[in-house]
Amino acid sequence: MLKIENLSFSYEGNKGKPGYEVIRNLELTIGDNEFVCIIGPSGCGKSTLLKMLAGFEKPSEGKIIYNGQEIKSVGYERAMVFQEDAVFPWLRVRDNVEYGLKVRGVPAETRKEHVNKFIETVGLKGFENAWPKELSGGMKKRVDLARVLANNPETILMDEPFGALDAMTKEMMQEELVKIWEGSKKTIVFVTHDIEEALFLADKIVVLQHIKNGGEAEVIEVPFERPRTVKIKENPEFQKVRRRTVELLKKYEREEE
Amino acid sequence: MSAAKNISRKLLLTAVFFIIWTGVISVFQIRPIYLPGPEDIINSFIAMRASLPSSILSSLRITLSGFLIGAVIGVGMGLLMAYSRTFMNIVGPFMEFTRPIPIFAMIPLFMIWFGLGLWPQILLVALGVSTVLGVQTYEAVRNIPSVYINASYNLGAKKSVMFKTVICPYIVPHLIGAIRVAAGTSWGLDVAAEFMGVQSGLGYTMIVRQMYLDTPAIIAVVLIYSVLAIILDQIIRLIERRLTRWTEREKMSF
Known part of the structure; x- marks a missing residue:
């Protein structure tokens, strides 16, 4: 169980310049x-939130409780699949996985x-x-995924992992x-900006607003049965939920204009 | 290009080179003291054949031990500076201060400190190699994409394990260029070191032959130096090819 309590985060400013706030009072x-997707406009802090869940960044205020304990550092039980290619090019596929x-002494x-x-x-x-250089982008993502899965984490944090892949592979x-x-x-927290991806994957979608619009987080329950196949994307119900999500995402757009 | 074509082209180029060389000498009536012909140099080799093996051995000893000691110290220092901020804070400013000092300016001091014999020479080569490689190693570590470091920690590695399994393999291809340059430099440092204070070796031979205005012998020694340097460079490239099979680097084709 992950409980995010009154979480705020600001990046520190460089050399006395003021920092900037990314997340405010998130609950x-x-x-x-659960399979949770976090979606939101760019700059809304969704990647930052994931980094805090992984332990790479520390909250400026508030805390994240994971199974009863506050997250203070990186831990393999919360594994991250990065947006970039994180497969070690100097290791063969097997050694990567x-x-x-190995480093944990299994x-x-x-x-x-x-x-x-x-x-x-x-x-x-x-x-x-094979060496990673011999693999396509999609195959490298598979290696990354296998490496994380083999390590048997409880929670997998995914930061737009398929963002760089072509539509078919994705x-x-x-x-x-x-x-x-x-x-x-396993518990999966999946950051994306692709609404269809979120609807297809998630049990619930967290729509995170940009901080300039208050930075609120709204949760949409995704009603589709499991197991799912890509066919549900053609379902009229799917399109309806999609519409609702888009509207929620665009909630503040008109006011900006 | 086929191998046969490649070899015949090289032979042709060599022949052209020799024709121009001997041609220039006979057309402009150049005296051997300025530019000796091929036969003068061959004669020098024959004349020096008794002393050459021990000279080569002596120079090899200085250059190779200096290069190896310097490489180990340099790469080790670079890694330590990247590993520990405390170490960096202590050693960094000292390095900043000593790095711009021309290495050859240290020769007289080294002789005073370490006496005559091989050690001042070896240490001079080692110092030159280690300053180059220390900086290069540190820079290579700093350029590693953070995603690899984060991934390593995230999969359960401790700092020391991360260094061994991520940073060390990552920097190898980035260091090869610097190591090759350092190897080349170490021959130059050997020559300079031998000019100052030893009684044997190739550099010493050059100085002695210079006193006799024996240009063919000097050129003969230069040729030996270049052959040795090429061999060392090829060995490093062989090791490079084994260690960096994983890189995307292809043969240059533009």
């Missing part, structure tokens, strides 16, 4: 095994088992000995992620 609860287990036997399992899960069987990765999540029941 949010994310339950275990094994990395977390015995070799167990490591091998996990690595094989998750390489297969993400559909990279046969590429174990859809395929979304479908696979949903399948993996349905099979493993």
Whole structure:
């Protein structure tokens, strides 16, 4: 269980210049095994929020309680899938996937088992000995995902992980992620600016407003049954919820004009 | 390009070079003291054949040990400076102050401090190599994309493990260029060091032959130096190819 309590965050200013505020008084609860998407205009602090959940940034005020304890540092139980390509180019696919287990001192036997399992899960069987430079962008994301999954975190934090992929690959990765999540029941916090992606993936969507509009967070429950396939994107109900989300996102736009 | 074509082209270029060389000497009537012909240089090799092996060995000892000691110290210092802010705060200003000092200006001091013999020479080469590589290593570490460091911590690595598994492999390809330059420089440092204070070696041979105005012998020694430098460079490139198979670097084609 993730409880975000009265959270504020400001970036510090450089050399005496005033910093700027990104998040103000945010309250949010994310339950275990939930798939939550955070969506919002650029600059609304959604990536910053994810960094705080991971422990890379510390809140300026308020706190984040994770399973009863305040988050103070980075921990492998909260794994991050980065927006950029984070696969280590100097390690072969197998060694990349094994990395977390190895640095944590998991015995070799167990490591091998996990690595094989998750390489297969993400559909990279046969590429174990490839160098990352030999893989496409989509395949590298799979390696990244397998590396995180093999490390067996409780929560996976994803920062627009499919943002750099082409539409086809993206859809395929979304479908696979949903399948993996349905099979493993982990908590996933997924930041995106793609409404369809959020609707297809999430149990609930958090629409985060820009701080200049108050920075409020509104939650939309996504009503679609699981297991889901991409077909639901054609469902009229899907389009209706989509419409509502768009309107919520654009709530403040007219006032700006 | 096929290998046979490549070799024949190189042979042709070599032939052209020799024709121009001997041609210039005979057309302009240049005396061997200024520019000796190929046969003068070959004769020098033959005349020096008894002393050459020990000279080469002596110079190799200075250059290679200096280069290796300097590389280990330089890369180690660079890594330590990046690893520990405290270390950086202590050593950084000192490095800033000493780096601009011309290395050759240290030769007389080194002789006073470390006496005659091989050590002042070796240390001079080591100092030159380590200052170059210390700075380069530090810069290479600073340029690492933060996403790799964050990913490593996020997967459960401690700082020391992150350094070993992320920073060290990442900087290798970025250091190879600097290491090759440093290796080249170490030959130059060896020559300069030998001009000052040893009784054997290739640089010493050059100084002695210069007193006799023996230009062919000097050129012969220069040729030996360049062959040694090329061999060392090739060895480094061989190691580079093994260590950096993962990089995207392709053969240059533009």
